Amino acid sequence: MQANESIKQRKFNVHMVTIAALLIALAGSWAYVLTRPQAPQLKPLTNTSTLVMATDISVIISLDPAEAYELEGCMIVNQLYDKLVELSWNPITGQVEVVPEVAESWEISSDGLTWTFHIRKGITFADGSPLTADAVVFSLRRVVKLGLTPSWILTQFGLTEDSIQKIDDYTVQIKLPRKVAPDLFLSCLAFTTGAIVNPEVVKAHEQKGDLGNAWLKEHSAGSGPFILEKWERESEVVLIANEKYWRGAPRIKRIVIKHVPEPINRVLMLEKGDVDIAFGLTQELVERVKDEVGIRLVSVPVFTKTYLAMNTKFEPFKDNRVREAVRWAIDYNAIFKFLGAQAIPLQTFIDKGIPGYNPSAPYYRNVERARQLLAEAGYPNGFEVELMAPTSYPARDVAEIVRRSLEEVGIRVKLKLVTSAEMYKIYRQQAHQMILAGWGADYPDPDALAKAFADYRARQLAWRNVWYDDYAANLTEIAAQETNPEKRLALYRELTEYVLHNGPYAILYQNMATVAVRTWVENFVLDPMELLPDLYKAYKESVYGYG
Amino acid sequence: MGAYILRRLLMLVPVLFGALTLTFFVTRVIPADPVGAILGPQAPPELVDKIRREWGFDKPLHEQFVNYILGVVRGDWGRALRTGRPVLRDILEVFPATLELATAALFVSVAVGVPLGLVAALKKDTWVDHVVRAFITIGSSTPAFWLGLMMLLLFYHRLGWLPGPGRLDTSIPPPPRITGMVTIDSLLAGRFDAFANAVAHLVMPASVLGWISSAGIARITRSSVLEVLSKEHVRAARAKGLAEKLVVSRHVLRNALVPVVTVIGVTYGGLLEGAVMTETVFSWPGLGRYSTNALLGLDYMAITGVTMFVALVYSIVNLATDVIYAYLDPRIRYG
Numbered sequence: 032m033q034a035n036e037s038i039k040q041r042k043f044n045v046h047m048v049t050i051a052a053l054l055i056a057l058a059g060s061w062a063y064v065l066t067r068p069q070a071p072q073l074k075p076l077t078n079t080s081t082l083v084m085a086t087d088i089s090v091i092i093s094l095d096p097a098e099a100y101e102l103e104g105c106m107i108v109n110q111l112y113d114k115l116v117e118l119s120w121n122p123i124t125g126q127v128e129v130v131p132e133v134a135e136s137w138e139i140s141s142d143g144l145t146w147t148f149h150i151r152k153g154i155t156f157a158d159g160s161p162l163t164a165d166a167v168v169f170s171l172r173r174v175v176k177l178g179l180t181p182s183w184i185l186t187q188f189g190l191t192e193d194s195i196q197k198i199d200d201y202t203v204q205i206k207l208p209r210k211v212a213p214d215l216f217l218s219c220l221a222f223t224t225g226a227i228v229n230p231e232v233v234k235a236h237e238q239k240g241d242l243g244n245a246w247l248k249e250h251s252a253g254s255g256p257f258i259l260e261k262w263e264r265e266s267e268v269v270l271i272a273n274e275k276y277w278r279g280a281p282r283i284k285r286i287v288i289k290h291v292p293e294p295i296n297r298v299l300m301l302e303k304g305d306v307d308i309a310f311g312l313t314q315e316l317v318e319r320v321k322d323e324v325g326i327r328l329v330s331v332p333v334f335t336k337t338y339l340a341m342n343t344k345f346e347p348f349k350d351n352r353v354r355e356a357v358r359w360a361i362d363y364n365a366i367f368k369f370l371g372a373q374a375i376p377l378q379t380f381i382d383k384g385i386p387g388y389n390p391s392a393p394y395y396r397n398v399e400r401a402r403q404l405l406a407e408a409g410y411p412n413g414f415e416v417e418l419m420a421p422t423s424y425p426a427r428d429v430a431e432i433v434r435r436s437l438e439e440v441g442i443r444v445k446l447k448l449v450t451s452a453e454m455y456k457i458y459r460q461q462a463h464q465m466i467l468a469g470w471g472a473d474y475p476d477p478d479a480l481a482k483a484f485a486d487y488r489a490r491q492l493a494w495r496n497v498w499y500d501d502y503a504a505n506l507t508e509i510a511a512q513e514t515n516p517e518k519r520l521a522l523y524r525e526l527t528e529y530v531l532h533n534g535p536y537a538i539l540y541q542n543m544a545t546v547a548v549r550t551w552v553e554n555f556v557l558d559p560m561e562l563l564p565d566l567y568k569a570y571k572e573s574v575y576g577y578g
Numbered sequence: 579m580g581a582y583i584l585r586r587l588l589m590l591v592p593v594l595f596g597a598l599t600l601t602f603f604v605t606r607v608i609p610a611d612p613v614g615a616i617l618g619p620q621a622p623p624e625l626v627d628k629i630r631r632e633w634g635f636d637k638p639l640h641e642q643f644v645n646y647i648l649g650v651v652r653g654d655w656g657r658a659l660r661t662g663r664p665v666l667r668d669i670l671e672v673f674p675a676t677l678e679l680a681t682a683a684l685f686v687s688v689a690v691g692v693p694l695g696l697v698a699a700l701k702k703d704t705w706v707d708h709v710v711r712a713f714i715t716i717g718s719s720t721p722a723f724w725l726g727l728m729m730l731l732l733f734y735h736r737l738g739w740l741p742g743p744g745r746l747d748t749s750i751p752p753p754p755r756i757t758g759m760v761t762i763d764s765l766l767a768g769r770f771d772a773f774a775n776a777v778a779h780l781v782m783p784a785s786v787l788g789w790i791s792s793a794g795i796a797r798i799t800r801s802s803v804l805e806v807l808s809k810e811h812v813r814a815a816r817a818k819g820l821a822e823k824l825v826v827s828r829h830v831l832r833n834a835l836v837p838v839v840t841v842i843g844v845t846y847g848g849l850l851e852g853a854v855m856t857e858t859v860f861s862w863p864g865l866g867r868y869s870t871n872a873l874l875g876l877d878y879m880a881i882t883g884v885t886m887f888v889a890l891v892y893s894i895v896n897l898a899t900d901v902i903y904a905y906l907d908p909r910i911r912y913g
Contacts, residue, residue: 039703046708054716065731083748089871092616092660100618180629183622248662264661265672265863266745287748292858292867295727296743299735305742452876456611459623490623 073325073577074304076551080284082569085297086310088290089265095247096170096226098179102471102561105223107268107288110566112226112253115148115167115203116217118475120558125384127475127559129217133162133227133254134203143210143514150201154277156229156254164197169230171195171205173242181224184473188216210512212519214386218476228252256281256567266290282570301326301547307571308555309547313424314371320547325578329557330545332375334382334472337426339433339537344497345464347414351533356404358394358537362436366429366539373425374540379527380484382541384559386516387477387523391531401440413441419457420467422448429539430467458495469542475560477523481507485530496535503529551578579904586897590890597889598650601882602643612876616659633659635878646882655886656879660871665883668868672852673887674758675745676864679787679856680849682780686788687795688842694792695799695838699807700826710796717793726786726859733782741778743861750775783860787853791845798841802834809833836907843899847892 091104099108117132131137134148154162172192174182189208196204207216219225228243229252236246243252251259254277257270270286289306291297297309298316302323312320320326341348341357348354367374379389405413416437420430427448434444444465449457457463470492472479482489485503493503503526510522530536546557551573557564613630614621630636634645649656655665698710733740745760746752752760753767761780764773806812807830815825852866865884872880903910 042703043708046705047712050709050712054712061728061732065728065736078749081748089867092662178625178628180617180621180625183625263863264668265867266861289744289748289861290863291743291861293727293743293861296730296859296861299730300742303735303738303742305748450610450615450874450876452612452615452874453610455614456609459611459614459626 074549076304076571076573076576076578079571080282081287082283082285082308082552082566082571083287083289083306084308084310085289085291085300085306087292088268088288089292091262091264091268093244093248094251094259094262095179095244096223096228096253097174097177097182097242098244098248099223100181103288106561106564107259107270108223108226109255110257110270110286111251111255111259112223112228113154113162113255114221114223114225114227115150116221116225118218118221118558118560120556120560122556126386127384129214129221133167139213143213144207146205146207146216147198148203148205150203152201154254155275156232156252157258157273157275158229158232159275160229160231162227162254163200164203165200166227166230167203168195168197169233170227171225173228173233174224177242177244179244181222181473184219184222184224188219210514212476212478212511212513214516214519215476215478215511218474218479222474227254229254257286260285276567278567281567283566286566298547301549304549307549307552310544312545312547314373317372317545317547325550326547327550328545329548329555330372330543331557331559332383333542333544333559333561334385334475335469335542335561336377336380336382336471337374337429337467337469337539337542339539340466340468340492340496341535341537342461342463342465342496343535344461345416347408347410347416348464348535350408352404352408353410354535354537355532356401356408356440357437357442359397359404360401360436360440360442361394361537361539362396362432363394363539364396365432365436369428369432370425370540372545373543375543377541378538379531380480380534380536380538381477381523381527382472382480382559385472385475385477385480387520387527389524389527389531391528393531394537396436398439405441410441413443415443415445416464417445417447418465418467419447419449419454419463421454422450426467426469433467433539461495461497472560477519478507478511481510481523481526484534484536485526492536493534498535500533503534549578579901583897583901586893586900590893593893594886594889597885598647598882599643601885602646602878603639605876605878605881606639606642608876610876612659612878615875616877633657650886655883658872658880658883659877660875660880665879668880669865669883669887671758672863672865672868675862676850676852676857676866678759678761679780679783679853679862679864680846682784683787683791683849684842684846686784687791687845690788691792691795692799692838695796696803696826696831698796698800699803702804707800710800714793714797714800717796718790720790721855722786722790722853723855723859725789726783726856729782729786730859740782741775743859745776745779745862746772747775747779783856783862786856786859787849791849794845795838795841799834799838802837803830806830806834832906836903839899839902839906843895843902847895850891850895851888 086103088103090101093099094104094108096108096112099105113133115134116129118127119130120127133150135151137146137148139146150164156162172195174185175190175192188211194206198204232252233243236243238245249262256273256276258273260269260271262268267290268288272281272284274280294311294313294316298320300306301309341354343349376392378392378394381387381389420426430446434446437444458466470483483491485493486507487493487499488504506526510519513519513522544561548555551571553570553572554568614626617626634642658665658668661668694710698707701707734742741747750772753763753769753772756763756766760776761773764776812829815829852864852869854866854870857864857866869884872884
């Protein structure tokens with residue numbers, strides 16, 4: 032009946048409106064309550080022997096030192112193995128140095144080609160067997176033989192298996208085919224590829240001639256302060272203390288690296304005291320925990336930078352005046368305002384903290400100058416260009432700032448956000464026009480950056496942007512072989528200046544890494560390589576049992 | 579019935595083959611370079627080429643396809659680019675976590691959805707019905723990520739009633755892995771502390787997924803019950819003077835359940851695919867995250883493997899649903 036229906040309809044409407052109002056009130060008050068800042072509290076320190084870290088471990092592909100290349104993987108590998116020499120960060124000088132580890136001393140022949148390392152006596156692997164020259168030779172030869180992703184760090188000097196020889200039980204000799212700057216060679220030996228593995232254990236787990244690679248991916252066979260207990264992908268990595276470590280057993284008995292993909296969850300768990308160290312924070316999260324009781328922030332400029340690159344194959348970028356115009360057009364202030372404490376200024380290609388760092392930063396936003404240069408080069412009305420950038424934070428926001436800056440000088444940018452799989456395919460084929468990308472130094476030596484940014488023959492960044500500049504390439508090669516440290520630094524000074532003004536890049540900033548740590552964690556030092564935190568030295572302690 | 583089940587199982591083969599072929603060719607056609615991405619921006623080009631050759635990606639497409647099919651028949655589903663391990667092993671490692679979560683979520687969604695739908699139908703056009711109808715609309719459109727984060731903020735961070743993201747507290751040693759489901763493994767090992775903790779960790783993610791799925795179940799329950807209520811046999815039962823409770827339990831429910839079982843089956847299949855948003859928020863190492871990472875990294879083998887696996891799971895769930903029909907409705911017979 033009509034009347035009945037309309038009464039039902041009205042009843043329905045009234046109910047719906049009431050429910051909607053109640054829901055909005057509920058959701059609103061829920062959100063309000065949750066976003067009120069809570070008075071921070073100290074948490075009781077319950078477990079002093081386990082250190083829990085929260086980060087994203089999904090990038091780790093392998094924990095085999097001959098294969099590990101990702102930051103998180105290398106950081107873990109560094110806790111499990113010892114190397115001939117180690118990198119050590121000196122917070123006072125702000126530089127990363129090479130220090131002896133398994134090798135207590137070494138000599139270089141007068142022609143610079145033969146290196147002799149003297150191995151420290153008394154080092155044992157976790158299973159008790161002694162570490163001798165056999166292990167060193169086996170491990171280094173293994174890297175060359177397997178030829179996996181990071182092997183180039185050693186083989187770039189022309190090293191073959193025969194280059195590495197045992198002289199006696201505690202002496203190893205490495206013969207290089209050409210001269211190499213000593214710091215450079217040592218930095219490369221200090222990378223995780225230089226890790227010494229236990230030959231007997233590795234050989235025992237060899238399958239189909241893989242030199243134990245499949246097994247070593249998920250197990251450890253080293254002499255380092257920690258042993259790998261398990262690696263559950265997407266879940267956690269657990270390390271336990273090596274009680275037989277030659278420097279003495281670590282105070283922390285167990286390290287759990289939990290996989291927490293969401294940054295806010297890492298902070299929530301840190302605030303609750305369930306996690307001791309939280310990596311990978313966004314700027315907002317840094318602001319949130321900055322002044323919180325019980326948490327302190329550890330920041331360090333890391334050896335990773337973000338840069339804008341211009342493919343010189345693309346017509347307008349052939350003219351350096353156009354490239355200069357881009358460098359003068361960018362709104363650097365807006366970028367730093369957006370990134371806050373996550374970035375420090377850098378316009379030259381050697382990161383701060385690596386010898387050869389050049390603080391020169393002449394470019395600032397100068398719209399008239401940029402337009403003038405464009406007009407001189409024959410583009411008074413600008414031109415159109417496609418900019419490729421990653422989809423992730425903060426790159427995509429920085430790309431947007433760049434786009435806006437360039438619009439103002441007449442360069443009309445079409446922004447294309449892509450995943451890394453797509454990006455690297457196009458970039459490696461020199462098929463891009465303009466790209467926003469990042470680059471991390473594999474080892475703390477200026478050569479790592481010079482090869483990438485200045486030497487097209489190395490087929491890295493200079494090559495990808497079709498910047499075939501022989502002057503820069505030659506200078507890179509000479510500097511790599513220069514044995515006199517002062518002369519070497521002078522060469523890099525020249526090279527960085529040259530690339531700054533003539534290269535196909537506009538280097539935007541150097542990244543700062545910020546890690547949040549509970550105050551009861553002592554002796555945790557974050558380093559610029561981001562893979563050296565020596566967890567061996569860390570421990571947990573708090574005066575009243577709270578922190 | 580036995581012959582029917584066998585026929586349905588045989589039908590899996592063309593289904594899997596179809597899923598496999600489609601995924602294989604679609605992923606290869608996309609213009610991106612997974613090997614380059616996996617090795618990172620700093621890898622020298624010779625190494626990229628070498629690795630590409632090692633994986634056989636330089637061979638012509640049809641040759642790669644044939645090799646792959648031959649491998650699948652032997653049980654070798656290829657190796658995932660990102661982990662370097664056999665795809666099947668990867669999937670079997672992450673699937674139990676999803677199975678555990680999906681099953682718990684299904685319980686929640688049925689326990690919430692069916693009674694709500696039933697009550698709404700019985701009390702049609704009252705405020706109870708209207709509340710349930712509002713829930714049906716809102717429930718399925720609640721973003722899992724938001725709901726999960728809000729629950730974590732409230733129940734974990736503020737109130738401390740439930741544990742945080744992950745499957746087990748760091749301080750509790752995990753039970754030996756038998757099925758891969760922490761709850762079951764804890765019981766099998768007699769570890770009640772781990773069992774209680776694992777269940778506590780399961781509550782929030784299961785509730786999030788359960789809440790969202792229960793909306794669909796409530797809707798179908800409501801409409802199905804309404805349909806049955808209008809049938810003659812119900813009116814006859816009422817006319818006989820049978821108590822309402824008995825009318826409902828004996829004459830209404832069982833008949834109304836057939837379409838509901840369909841939806842429950844489909845929901846379960848969907849949950850078993852993995853829920854990447856929920857898994858991300860709760861650090862749950864399941865199939866959702868694995869397949870999303872595989873897709874983003876264009877990990878060919880993993881993508882094809884996951885597609886086949888999900889097709890397999892879905893088909894089995896569908897088969898189970900159909901078999902349950904036969905028990906619910908004696909009129910349904912499979913020849």
